[in-house]
Amino acid sequence: MQLANRVQTLTPSSTLAITAKAKALKQAGHDVIGLGAGEPDYNTPEYILNAASESMHAGLTKYTPAAGIMELRQAIVDKMKNDHQLDYQTNQVIVTLGAKHALYTLFQVLLNEGDEVIVPTPYWVSYPEQIKLAEGKPVFVTAQEENQFKVLPEQLEAAITDKTKAVIINSPSNPTGMMYTKEELATLGEICLKHNIYIISDEIYEKLIYTEQQHVSIAEISDKLKSSTIIINGVSKSHSMTGWRIGYAIGNVDIIQAMTNLASHSTSNPTTVAQYAACAAYQSDSNAVEEMKVAFKERLDQAFEWISALPGVSCIKPKGAFYLFPNVIEAVKRTGFETVEDWVTAILDEEKVALVPGSGFGAPNNVRLSYAIGLDQLEEAIKRIQRFIERHQ
Numbered sequence: 001m002q003l004a005n006r007v008q009t010l011t012p013s014s015t016l017a018i019t020a021k022a023k024a025l026k027q028a029g030h031d032v033i034g035l036g037a038g039e040p041d042y043n044t045p046e047y048i049l050n051a052a053s054e055s056m057h058a059g060l061t062k063y064t065p066a067a068g069i070m071e072l073r074q075a076i077v078d079k080m081k082n083d084h085q086l087d088y089q090t091n092q093v094i095v096t097l098g099a100k101h102a103l104y105t106l107f108q109v110l111l112n113e114g115d116e117v118i119v120p121t122p123y124w125v126s127y128p129e130q131i132k133l134a135e136g137k138p139v140f141v142t143a144q145e146e147n148q149f150k151v152l153p154e155q156l157e158a159a160i161t162d163k164t165k166a167v168i169i170n171s172p173s174n175p176t177g178m179m180y181t182k183e184e185l186a187t188l189g190e191i192c193l194k195h196n197i198y199i200i201s202d203e204i205y206e207k208l209i210y211t212e213q214q215h216v217s218i219a220e221i222s223d224k225l226k227s228s229t230i231i232i233n234g235v236s237k238s239h240s241m242t243g244w245r246i247g248y249a250i251g252n253v254d255i256i257q258a259m260t261n262l263a264s265h266s267t268s269n270p271t272t273v274a275q276y277a278a279c280a281a282y283q284s285d286s287n288a289v290e291e292m293k294v295a296f297k298e299r300l301d302q303a304f305e306w307i308s309a310l311p312g313v314s315c316i317k318p319k320g321a322f323y324l325f326p327n328v329i330e331a332v333k334r335t336g337f338e339t340v341e342d343w344v345t346a347i348l349d350e351e352k353v354a355l356v357p358g359s360g361f362g363a364p365n366n367v368r369l370s371y372a373i374g375l376d377q378l379e380e381a382i383k384r385i386q387r388f389i390e391r392h393q
Protein backbone atom coordinates (compact mmCIF):
# COMPACT_ATOMS: atom_id res chain seq x y z
CA MET A 1 0.00 0.00 0.00
CA GLN A 2 1.25 3.48 -0.85
CA LEU A 3 0.72 5.67 2.19
CA ALA A 4 0.90 9.47 2.11
CA ASN A 5 4.36 11.04 2.12
CA ARG A 6 3.69 12.82 5.38
CA VAL A 7 3.62 9.57 7.34
CA GLN A 8 6.51 7.84 5.58
CA THR A 9 9.14 9.17 7.96
CA LEU A 10 7.00 9.21 11.06
CA THR A 11 8.67 7.34 13.91
CA PRO A 12 6.37 5.84 16.53
CA SER A 13 6.71 7.26 20.05
CA SER A 14 9.61 5.41 21.72
CA THR A 15 8.07 5.81 25.16
CA LEU A 16 4.84 4.16 24.06
CA ALA A 17 6.79 1.40 22.27
CA ILE A 18 8.80 0.34 25.34
CA THR A 19 5.71 0.55 27.55
CA ALA A 20 3.86 -1.72 25.11
CA LYS A 21 6.71 -4.26 25.10
CA ALA A 22 6.86 -4.24 28.89
CA LYS A 23 3.09 -4.73 29.10
CA ALA A 24 3.23 -7.67 26.68
CA LEU A 25 5.93 -9.35 28.80
CA LYS A 26 3.87 -8.74 31.91
CA GLN A 27 0.81 -10.29 30.28
CA ALA A 28 2.91 -13.32 29.39
CA GLY A 29 3.50 -13.80 33.11
CA HIS A 30 6.89 -12.09 33.60
CA ASP A 31 7.62 -9.98 36.65
CA VAL A 32 8.33 -6.78 34.73
CA ILE A 33 9.05 -3.42 36.33
CA GLY A 34 8.17 -0.64 33.93
CA LEU A 35 10.16 2.56 34.33
CA GLY A 36 8.91 3.88 31.01
CA ALA A 37 5.64 5.35 32.15
CA GLY A 38 4.92 8.98 31.41
CA GLU A 39 2.05 9.16 33.85
CA PRO A 40 1.53 9.42 37.60
CA ASP A 41 0.69 6.14 39.29
CA TYR A 42 -2.04 7.80 41.38
CA ASN A 43 -5.72 7.56 40.58
CA THR A 44 -7.53 10.67 39.50
CA PRO A 45 -8.67 12.29 42.77
CA GLU A 46 -12.11 11.31 44.02
CA TYR A 47 -13.60 14.82 43.85
CA ILE A 48 -12.84 14.93 40.14
CA LEU A 49 -14.46 11.55 39.53
CA ASN A 50 -17.55 12.71 41.42
CA ALA A 51 -17.82 15.91 39.40
CA ALA A 52 -17.55 13.91 36.18
CA SER A 53 -20.24 11.53 37.28
CA GLU A 54 -22.55 14.36 38.35
CA SER A 55 -22.15 16.11 35.01
CA MET A 56 -23.13 12.97 33.11
CA HIS A 57 -26.15 12.38 35.29
CA ALA A 58 -27.19 15.98 34.79
CA GLY A 59 -27.34 15.24 31.06
CA LEU A 60 -24.18 17.14 30.10
CA THR A 61 -23.21 14.60 27.48
CA LYS A 62 -23.66 16.52 24.25
CA TYR A 63 -21.34 18.36 21.87
CA THR A 64 -19.70 21.45 23.31
CA PRO A 65 -18.19 24.50 21.58
CA ALA A 66 -15.07 23.46 19.62
CA ALA A 67 -12.84 25.52 21.93
CA GLY A 68 -14.33 23.88 25.02
CA ILE A 69 -17.04 24.72 27.53
CA MET A 70 -17.04 28.28 28.79
CA GLU A 71 -16.78 27.17 32.45
CA LEU A 72 -13.51 25.40 31.76
CA ARG A 73 -12.06 28.21 29.67
CA GLN A 74 -12.97 30.60 32.47
CA ALA A 75 -11.39 28.27 35.05
CA ILE A 76 -8.19 28.27 32.97
CA VAL A 77 -8.25 32.07 32.70
CA ASP A 78 -8.68 32.27 36.50
CA LYS A 79 -5.83 29.81 37.02
CA MET A 80 -3.53 31.95 34.87
CA LYS A 81 -4.43 34.98 36.97
CA ASN A 82 -3.95 33.18 40.29
CA ASP A 83 -0.78 31.31 39.42
CA HIS A 84 0.95 33.82 37.17
CA GLN A 85 -0.83 37.17 37.54
CA LEU A 86 -1.55 36.97 33.83
CA ASP A 87 -4.72 38.43 32.30
CA TYR A 88 -6.31 36.54 29.45
CA GLN A 89 -9.81 36.48 27.95
CA THR A 90 -11.69 33.25 27.35
CA ASN A 91 -11.32 33.74 23.58
CA GLN A 92 -7.57 33.33 24.08
CA VAL A 93 -8.03 29.74 25.29
CA ILE A 94 -8.71 26.52 23.41
CA VAL A 95 -9.29 23.27 25.26
CA THR A 96 -7.85 20.30 23.38
CA LEU A 97 -7.55 16.52 23.59
CA GLY A 98 -4.52 16.61 25.86
CA ALA A 99 -1.56 18.94 25.66
CA LYS A 100 -0.22 16.76 22.85
CA HIS A 101 -3.13 17.72 20.64
CA ALA A 102 -2.80 21.39 21.58
CA LEU A 103 0.76 21.23 20.25
CA TYR A 104 -0.25 19.32 17.14
CA THR A 105 -2.98 21.83 16.30
CA LEU A 106 -0.70 24.75 17.04
CA PHE A 107 2.00 23.56 14.63
CA GLN A 108 -0.67 22.97 11.99
CA VAL A 109 -1.89 26.56 12.16
CA LEU A 110 1.51 28.19 12.66
CA LEU A 111 3.84 26.55 10.18
CA ASN A 112 4.23 26.76 6.43
CA GLU A 113 6.43 24.38 4.47
CA GLY A 114 10.05 24.86 5.49
CA ASP A 115 9.37 27.04 8.52
CA GLU A 116 11.84 26.24 11.26
CA VAL A 117 11.10 25.53 14.91
CA ILE A 118 13.97 25.43 17.36
CA VAL A 119 13.79 22.32 19.53
CA PRO A 120 16.09 22.29 22.54
CA THR A 121 17.60 18.82 22.86
CA PRO A 122 17.00 16.52 24.77
CA TYR A 123 13.38 17.02 23.74
CA TRP A 124 10.02 15.42 24.34
CA VAL A 125 9.62 12.78 21.61
CA SER A 126 6.58 14.24 19.87
CA TYR A 127 7.88 17.75 19.12
CA PRO A 128 9.96 16.92 16.03
CA GLU A 129 7.37 14.55 14.57
CA GLN A 130 4.56 17.04 15.02
CA ILE A 131 6.63 19.82 13.44
CA LYS A 132 7.38 17.59 10.46
CA LEU A 133 3.70 16.65 10.13
CA ALA A 134 3.01 20.37 9.73
CA GLU A 135 5.71 20.50 6.97
CA GLY A 136 7.99 22.45 9.28
CA LYS A 137 11.61 21.74 10.04
CA PRO A 138 12.80 20.97 13.57
CA VAL A 139 16.15 22.63 14.28
CA PHE A 140 17.87 20.89 17.16
CA VAL A 141 19.95 22.81 19.65
CA THR A 142 21.76 20.52 22.05
CA ALA A 143 21.69 21.56 25.68
CA GLN A 144 24.80 20.11 27.27
CA GLU A 145 24.82 18.08 30.45
CA GLU A 146 27.52 20.35 31.90
CA ASN A 147 25.04 23.22 31.48
CA GLN A 148 22.38 21.25 33.37
CA PHE A 149 20.65 20.54 30.03
CA LYS A 150 19.86 24.23 29.55
CA VAL A 151 20.16 25.94 26.19
CA LEU A 152 22.53 28.90 26.41
CA PRO A 153 21.50 32.26 24.93
CA GLU A 154 24.36 32.15 22.38
CA GLN A 155 23.23 28.70 21.24
CA LEU A 156 19.70 29.94 20.69
CA GLU A 157 20.87 33.02 18.81
CA ALA A 158 23.16 30.96 16.58
CA ALA A 159 20.30 28.65 15.59
CA ILE A 160 17.96 31.43 14.44
CA THR A 161 17.62 31.98 10.68
CA ASP A 162 15.19 34.00 8.59
CA LYS A 163 13.00 30.88 8.48
CA THR A 164 12.70 30.51 12.25
CA LYS A 165 9.09 30.77 13.30
CA ALA A 166 9.19 29.58 16.90
CA VAL A 167 11.19 28.05 19.71
CA ILE A 168 9.95 25.50 22.21
CA ILE A 169 10.58 26.02 25.90
CA ASN A 170 9.69 23.04 28.09
CA SER A 171 10.35 23.88 31.73
CA PRO A 172 10.32 21.71 33.81
CA SER A 173 11.50 19.43 31.07
CA ASN A 174 10.65 15.95 29.98
CA PRO A 175 13.02 14.06 29.88
CA THR A 176 15.67 15.91 31.92
CA GLY A 177 13.66 17.55 34.74
CA MET A 178 15.65 20.75 34.11
CA MET A 179 14.04 24.12 34.96
CA TYR A 180 15.02 27.55 33.72
CA THR A 181 15.23 30.42 36.18
CA LYS A 182 13.31 33.64 35.59
CA GLU A 183 16.54 35.40 34.59
CA GLU A 184 17.44 32.71 32.08
CA LEU A 185 13.97 32.87 30.57
CA ALA A 186 14.19 36.64 30.34
CA THR A 187 17.46 36.39 28.41
CA LEU A 188 16.14 33.74 26.03
CA GLY A 189 12.95 35.76 25.65
CA GLU A 190 14.87 38.91 24.68
CA ILE A 191 16.50 37.00 21.83
CA CYS A 192 13.11 35.76 20.62
CA LEU A 193 11.70 39.28 20.69
CA LYS A 194 14.72 40.64 18.83
CA HIS A 195 14.19 38.11 16.04
CA ASN A 196 10.41 38.25 16.17
CA ILE A 197 9.83 34.56 16.80
CA TYR A 198 7.07 32.85 18.74
CA ILE A 199 7.70 31.05 21.99
CA ILE A 200 5.84 27.82 22.58
CA SER A 201 5.97 27.33 26.32
CA ASP A 202 5.06 23.77 27.31
CA GLU A 203 4.31 24.01 31.03
CA ILE A 204 2.70 20.61 31.55
CA TYR A 205 4.99 19.77 34.51
CA GLU A 206 4.65 23.13 36.29
CA LYS A 207 3.00 21.59 39.37
CA LEU A 208 5.65 18.91 39.85
CA ILE A 209 8.66 20.78 41.20
CA TYR A 210 10.85 19.55 44.07
CA THR A 211 13.09 22.47 44.90
CA GLU A 212 12.58 25.95 46.26
CA GLN A 213 12.75 27.27 42.71
CA GLN A 214 9.35 28.52 41.55
CA HIS A 215 7.93 27.76 38.17
CA VAL A 216 7.90 30.89 36.04
CA SER A 217 6.01 31.15 32.80
CA ILE A 218 8.03 33.11 30.24
CA ALA A 219 4.79 34.98 29.48
CA GLU A 220 4.90 36.59 32.97
CA ILE A 221 8.15 38.36 32.30
CA SER A 222 6.82 41.20 30.15
CA ASP A 223 3.79 42.19 28.08
CA LYS A 224 5.83 41.79 24.93
CA LEU A 225 6.79 38.24 25.87
CA LYS A 226 3.19 37.48 26.79
CA SER A 227 2.12 38.59 23.29
CA SER A 228 4.56 36.29 21.54
CA THR A 229 4.10 33.25 23.78
CA ILE A 230 1.60 30.46 23.38
CA ILE A 231 1.33 28.51 26.61
CA ILE A 232 0.58 24.81 26.49
CA ASN A 233 -0.65 23.05 29.58
CA GLY A 234 -3.22 20.53 30.80
CA VAL A 235 -4.41 18.40 33.67
CA SER A 236 -2.76 15.11 32.64
CA LYS A 237 0.28 15.27 34.87
CA SER A 238 -0.84 17.76 37.53
CA HIS A 239 -4.07 15.96 38.41
CA SER A 240 -3.22 12.43 37.36
CA MET A 241 -5.69 12.65 34.48
CA THR A 242 -3.68 11.29 31.54
CA GLY A 243 -6.55 9.21 30.19
CA TRP A 244 -9.10 12.00 30.24
CA ARG A 245 -7.25 13.81 27.47
CA ILE A 246 -7.68 17.44 28.47
CA GLY A 247 -5.05 20.02 27.62
CA TYR A 248 -5.14 23.57 26.34
CA ALA A 249 -3.36 26.40 24.57
CA ILE A 250 -3.49 30.05 25.63
CA GLY A 251 -2.29 33.05 23.70
CA ASN A 252 -2.82 35.27 20.67
CA VAL A 253 -6.52 35.46 19.71
CA ASP A 254 -5.91 34.86 15.99
CA ILE A 255 -3.81 31.77 16.63
CA ILE A 256 -6.38 30.39 19.07
CA GLN A 257 -9.20 31.15 16.61
CA ALA A 258 -7.38 29.31 13.82
CA MET A 259 -6.79 26.35 16.14
CA THR A 260 -10.49 26.38 17.02
CA ASN A 261 -11.48 26.36 13.34
CA LEU A 262 -9.19 23.41 12.74
CA ALA A 263 -10.55 21.59 15.79
CA SER A 264 -14.11 22.21 14.62
CA HIS A 265 -13.36 20.10 11.52
CA SER A 266 -11.22 17.46 13.19
CA THR A 267 -12.32 16.71 16.75
CA SER A 268 -15.46 18.88 17.15
CA ASN A 269 -14.66 19.14 20.87
CA PRO A 270 -12.79 17.36 23.64
CA THR A 271 -14.96 14.75 25.36
CA THR A 272 -17.63 16.57 27.31
CA VAL A 273 -17.42 14.61 30.57
CA ALA A 274 -13.65 15.08 30.62
CA GLN A 275 -14.09 18.82 30.30
CA TYR A 276 -16.36 18.89 33.35
CA ALA A 277 -13.85 16.76 35.22
CA ALA A 278 -11.05 19.21 34.35
CA CYS A 279 -13.27 22.07 35.47
CA ALA A 280 -13.58 20.45 38.90
CA ALA A 281 -9.83 19.86 38.98
CA TYR A 282 -9.18 23.58 38.67
CA GLN A 283 -12.10 24.89 40.70
CA SER A 284 -11.37 22.91 43.87
CA ASP A 285 -8.73 23.77 46.43
CA SER A 286 -8.11 20.06 47.19
CA ASN A 287 -4.53 19.26 48.10
CA ALA A 288 -4.47 15.94 46.21
CA VAL A 289 -1.83 17.36 43.87
CA GLU A 290 0.37 18.38 46.80
CA GLU A 291 0.17 14.90 48.32
CA MET A 292 1.28 13.31 45.07
CA LYS A 293 4.15 15.77 44.86
CA VAL A 294 5.41 14.91 48.34
CA ALA A 295 5.56 11.22 47.39
CA PHE A 296 7.35 12.05 44.12
CA LYS A 297 9.95 14.10 45.95
CA GLU A 298 10.77 11.24 48.30
CA ARG A 299 11.12 8.88 45.37
CA LEU A 300 13.27 11.32 43.44
CA ASP A 301 15.69 11.77 46.35
CA GLN A 302 15.99 8.02 46.86
CA ALA A 303 16.14 6.97 43.23
CA PHE A 304 18.67 9.69 42.44
CA GLU A 305 20.97 8.35 45.13
CA TRP A 306 20.62 4.76 43.98
CA ILE A 307 21.08 5.58 40.30
CA SER A 308 24.09 7.81 40.89
CA ALA A 309 25.79 4.95 42.77
CA LEU A 310 25.61 2.57 39.78
CA PRO A 311 29.01 1.97 38.15
CA GLY A 312 29.44 3.91 34.90
CA VAL A 313 26.26 5.94 35.41
CA SER A 314 26.14 9.69 36.03
CA CYS A 315 23.07 11.78 36.61
CA ILE A 316 22.11 15.42 36.97
CA LYS A 317 19.55 15.88 39.72
CA PRO A 318 16.25 16.92 38.17
CA LYS A 319 14.22 19.75 39.67
CA GLY A 320 10.82 18.84 38.30
CA ALA A 321 8.62 16.38 36.32
CA PHE A 322 9.01 12.69 37.30
CA TYR A 323 11.95 11.39 35.32
CA LEU A 324 15.64 10.75 35.81
CA PHE A 325 17.80 11.04 32.71
CA PRO A 326 21.17 9.48 33.56
CA ASN A 327 24.08 9.23 31.17
CA VAL A 328 24.83 5.50 30.95
CA ILE A 329 27.30 5.33 28.07
CA GLU A 330 30.19 4.26 30.26
CA ALA A 331 28.15 1.45 31.80
CA VAL A 332 27.04 0.42 28.30
CA LYS A 333 30.65 0.18 27.05
CA ARG A 334 31.90 -1.52 30.20
CA THR A 335 29.27 -4.20 29.87
CA GLY A 336 30.24 -4.87 26.27
CA PHE A 337 27.29 -3.32 24.44
CA GLU A 338 27.50 -1.12 21.37
CA THR A 339 24.55 1.17 21.92
CA VAL A 340 22.23 2.28 24.68
CA GLU A 341 19.35 0.71 22.74
CA ASP A 342 21.01 -2.73 22.81
CA TRP A 343 21.73 -2.30 26.51
CA VAL A 344 18.15 -1.33 27.31
CA THR A 345 16.81 -4.28 25.29
CA ALA A 346 19.14 -6.68 27.13
CA ILE A 347 18.05 -5.29 30.51
CA LEU A 348 14.41 -5.80 29.58
CA ASP A 349 15.09 -9.34 28.33
CA GLU A 350 17.35 -10.46 31.17
CA GLU A 351 16.17 -8.49 34.19
CA LYS A 352 12.66 -7.50 33.12
CA VAL A 353 13.18 -3.81 33.77
CA ALA A 354 11.85 -1.40 31.13
CA LEU A 355 13.88 1.77 30.56
CA VAL A 356 13.48 4.17 27.65
CA PRO A 357 16.58 4.73 25.49
CA GLY A 358 17.56 8.39 25.21
CA SER A 359 17.81 8.30 21.40
CA GLY A 360 14.07 9.02 21.12
CA PHE A 361 14.76 12.26 23.00
CA GLY A 362 17.79 13.15 20.88
CA ALA A 363 20.27 12.01 23.58
CA PRO A 364 21.79 8.66 22.55
CA ASN A 365 24.02 8.33 25.66
CA ASN A 366 21.18 8.54 28.16
CA VAL A 367 18.19 6.56 29.36
CA ARG A 368 14.99 7.89 30.82
CA LEU A 369 13.43 6.30 33.82
CA SER A 370 10.24 7.38 35.42
CA TYR A 371 9.79 7.43 39.19
CA ALA A 372 6.02 7.47 38.90
CA ILE A 373 5.98 4.04 40.56
CA GLY A 374 6.23 2.90 44.19
CA LEU A 375 9.54 3.12 46.07
CA ASP A 376 9.74 -0.67 46.57
CA GLN A 377 9.46 -1.23 42.86
CA LEU A 378 12.00 1.47 42.15
CA GLU A 379 14.48 -0.03 44.56
CA GLU A 380 14.01 -3.50 43.11
CA ALA A 381 14.39 -2.16 39.54
CA ILE A 382 17.66 -0.42 40.34
CA LYS A 383 18.98 -3.54 42.13
CA ARG A 384 18.23 -5.52 39.00
CA ILE A 385 20.08 -3.00 36.83
CA GLN A 386 23.02 -3.19 39.21
CA ARG A 387 22.97 -6.99 39.02
CA PHE A 388 22.91 -6.75 35.23
CA ILE A 389 25.89 -4.39 35.14
CA GLU A 390 27.90 -6.57 37.54
CA ARG A 391 27.12 -9.73 35.61
CA HIS A 392 28.31 -8.24 32.29
CA GLN A 393 31.38 -6.34 33.51
Ligand code: PLP
Nearest residue numbers: 038098099100124174234236247
Ligand atom coordinates in the same frame (compact mmCIF):
# COMPACT_ATOMS: atom_id res chain seq x y z
N1 PLP B 1 4.39 17.85 26.78
C1 PLP B 1 5.27 17.10 27.45
C2 PLP B 1 6.61 17.66 27.72
C3 PLP B 1 4.93 15.82 27.89
O1 PLP B 1 5.79 15.07 28.57
C4 PLP B 1 3.63 15.32 27.59
C5 PLP B 1 3.23 13.94 27.97
O2 PLP B 1 4.02 13.07 28.17
C6 PLP B 1 2.76 16.14 26.89
C7 PLP B 1 3.16 17.40 26.50
C8 PLP B 1 1.38 15.67 26.52
O3 PLP B 1 0.50 15.65 27.57
P1 PLP B 1 -0.99 15.15 27.39
O4 PLP B 1 -1.08 13.79 28.01
O5 PLP B 1 -1.84 16.16 28.10
O6 PLP B 1 -1.30 15.11 25.94
